[in-house]
Amino acid sequence: MKETTSGSVSNLAAVARLAGVSASTASKALNARSDVNEATRTRVESAARDLGYVPNALARGLMGGSTGTVGVITTDLEGRFALPILMGVEDALGIDRVLTFLCDARGDDARERRLVEELVSRRVDGIILVGKQTDVRPSLGRGLPVPVVYAYSMSDDPADLSVSVDNVQAGYMAAQHLVDSGRTKIAHISGEAPHSAAQRRSQGLLNLLSDRGLELTGQPMFGDWTEGWGRAAAALLLDSGREFDAILCASDQLARGVLDTLHERGITVPTQVAVMGIDNWVVLAQNSRPALTTVDMQLQKLGRVAARRLQDATAGRSSAGIEYLPSSVVIRDSTIPRL
Amino acid sequence: MKETTSGSVSNLAAVARLAGVSASTASKALNARSDVNEATRTRVESAARDLGYVPNALARGLMGGSTGTVGVITTDLEGRFALPILMGVEDALGIDRVLTFLCDARGDDARERRLVEELVSRRVDGIILVGKQTDVRPSLGRGLPVPVVYAYSMSDDPADLSVSVDNVQAGYMAAQHLVDSGRTKIAHISGEAPHSAAQRRSQGLLNLLSDRGLELTGQPMFGDWTEGWGRAAAALLLDSGREFDAILCASDQLARGVLDTLHERGITVPTQVAVMGIDNWVVLAQNSRPALTTVDMQLQKLGRVAARRLQDATAGRSSAGIEYLPSSVVIRDSTIPRL
DNA sequence: CTGAAAGCGCTTACAG
DNA sequence: CTGAAAGCGCTTACAG
Numbered sequence A, B: 001m002k003e004t005t006s007g008s009v010s011n012l013a014a015v016a017r018l019a020g021v022s023a024s025t026a027s028k029a030l031n032a033r034s035d036v037n038e039a040t041r042t043r044v045e046s047a048a049r050d051l052g053y054v055p056n057a058l059a060r061g062l063m064g065g066s067t068g069t070v071g072v073i074t075t076d077l078e079g080r081f082a083l084p085i086l087m088g089v090e091d092a093l094g095i096d097r098v099l100t101f102l103c104d105a106r107g108d109d110a111r112e113r114r115l116v117e118e119l120v121s122r123r124v125d126g127i128i129l130v131g132k133q134t135d136v137r138p139s140l141g142r143g144l145p146v147p148v149v150y151a152y153s154m155s156d157d158p159a160d161l162s163v164s165v166d167n168v169q170a171g172y173m174a175a176q177h178l179v180d181s182g183r184t185k186i187a188h189i190s191g192e193a194p195h196s197a198a199q200r201r202s203q204g205l206l207n208l209l210s211d212r213g214l215e216l217t218g219q220p221m222f223g224d225w226t227e228g229w230g231r232a233a234a235a236l237l238l239d240s241g242r243e244f245d246a247i248l249c250a251s252d253q254l255a256r257g258v259l260d261t262l263h264e265r266g267i268t269v270p271t272q273v274a275v276m277g278i279d280n281w282v283v284l285a286q287n288s289r290p291a292l293t294t295v296d297m298q299l300q301k302l303g304r305v306a307a308r309r310l311q312d313a314t315a316g317r318s319s320a321g322i323e324y325l326p327s328s329v330v331i332r333d334s335t336i337p338r339l
Numbered sequence C, D: 001c002t003g004a005a006a007g008c009g010c011t012t013a014c015a016g
Helices: A012-019 A023-030 A038-051 A057-062 A082-093 A109-121 A165-182 A196-211 A225-240 A254-265 A297-316 B014-020 B023-030 B040-053 B057-062 B082-093 B109-121 B167-180 B194-212 B226-239 B252-264 B299-314
Strands: A069-076 A099-104 A127-130 A147-152 A159-165 A185-190 A246-249 A274-276 A295-296 A321-325 A328-330 B071-072 B100-102 B127-130 B149-151 B161-166 B186-189 B245-247 B274-277 B293-296 B321-325 B328-330
Touching: A012 A023, A023 B293, A057 B057, A057 B109, A069 A082, A069 A109, A069 A321, A082 A099, A082 A297, A082 B100, A099 A109, A099 B082, A109 A225, A127 A297, A127 B194, A147 A297, A165 A185, A165 A196, A165 A246, A165 A274, A165 A295, A165 A328, A185 A225, A225 A246, A225 A254, A246 A254, A254 A274, A297 A321, A328 B167, B014 B023, B014 B040, B023 B040, B071 B109, B082 B100, B082 B252, B082 B299, B100 B109, B127 B299, B149 B299, B149 B321, B161 B299, B167 B186, B167 B194, B167 B245, B167 B274, B167 B328, B186 B194, B186 B226, B226 B245, B226 B252, B245 B252, B252 B274, B299 B321
Parallel strands: A069 A099, A069 A127, A127 A147, A147 A159, A159 A321, A185 A246, A246 A274, B071 B100, B071 B127, B127 B149, B149 B161, B161 B321, B186 B245, B245 B274
Antiparallel strands: A099 B100, A295 A328, B293 B328
């Protein structure tokens, strides 16, 4: 009896009829609003149950107020950044109250604009824009009828609110871990130089070294974000004859490649050389040999914070500017010898 | 002038007023319905533009008919299966007409039920349930007021429609590729034995071998779905002293581990031993040394088909049972020597 | 070709 | 404590 028999769902009027009350009373009873006789409430509730009544959220949303939906637009569903962020968003919103429209703009600006319009037409309570890189992106503009929060990528309009990760701090903390565990001759292999993630992670490393009165071994080696470049760069580094006792890689993929080359050349990690990544891409970091010490960028937390900022904005407490979230070091076996 | 000045969005009434027509006429003009004077239409359209009018999809949805939304419930956002499927769904639905609610049940049945109810309350046109394994799962039941399609996992109720991948065929085709390229002594390393993916992929391999009058080298080696087991299993295999000229791995992760061990033992791939994976997890398969030949499970296509079946059901052309999609071999360098 | 009216399913003052 | 009425923003017969 708890299930609708078939194709369609009953409405409040039917519930009210079965309970022998008016629609208004049924509504109040079901929503625990104002004073309703206890017996009446019970009668309405059981009528609702018997009919398998599920309130129509469209009608509710039409009245104004919240619709209990938010839109997440991503440029990069394929990438591995969007997903943890999305999970964080769901965490914060509480899945049983707010549902998330996930839309992939696929890097197409026109499509992005259409998606925004589609979301507005469905009267979402807000939009979270998840970029694929930690770079600045064009603002969606100020005229939008719903609050927008930029996550990962940052808006170029300081009047917008962006939440992103702190790549400088990530590089800094990584280097700190290496230096604190006794390394002094650190080499650095990175990804594509134009990416702000590459630049800022390097910057963090250099900052720490300078704070400790140390110097980078050689120059930062920029290439692309692949295992292949990690392998090649490590080989170049070894062939340069420079001495080093640690390599900080700007990503876990790079670190995997580096580990391969070191292994092949018979260099022991971490005893002879410590290797560290950034990203904490678990499937890569955990399964490498040795398991990779890395920096977790806290993307799920980023998603949670972005969602909370959206709720703040909806509640009228809106802020602006860029909020950077701290990352944290995850120590595995590639930097510190096991006892 | 094209943007709303601020917080809210104007409605049809405002557009009609500005254009000097009635709401009904404005509606018809905007929706290209029935006969509307060309001049009137133009006037309404430009009024809409000037006001930054975006139709309220909630009001539209209230009228009955489609709401232009579907729900995708996944058990496994973290895993790498849900994402390509989701992209396929978006492909098929055409993002500018239909928006997708993405919900992660996080493996919790109660949460899944609540999500279904939330989706029904928003009057989605249909629900796609994406499981995390290619195993049978409990049906959501028959009483639902919207069509449901099961993707990847299959419903235990034959009255439901499920779309999944053909693991037997995947194993068969993988083995076929190996045998056709001259291998005759094939060993097999797999994941968790209870998973139907492990069982069925093995079955496909055995079917092909039997068709060709060949026998498996040793027994299938089941373990877990990790690089670590791939490395260990390869070592066990080598230490067994059995002769083999190919290893079919039931996943790309396993294959990565196998490649590591072979490399370490100085065995050349593919010259001495061919290694093949299944999944075509590109970031792993493409960056291994040598690049990994594997089987693409066509998950994005699976998403497209699931979405189309949902549309069929909405249109009254519903089907039932399990539909298996074929996979296809992706040849890279780990099975065939480069010229 | 255009518009007044009714209605989709709900909620919210407002009377009683 | 309960109900009749109005209204959210649209669309769709139905008159004109």
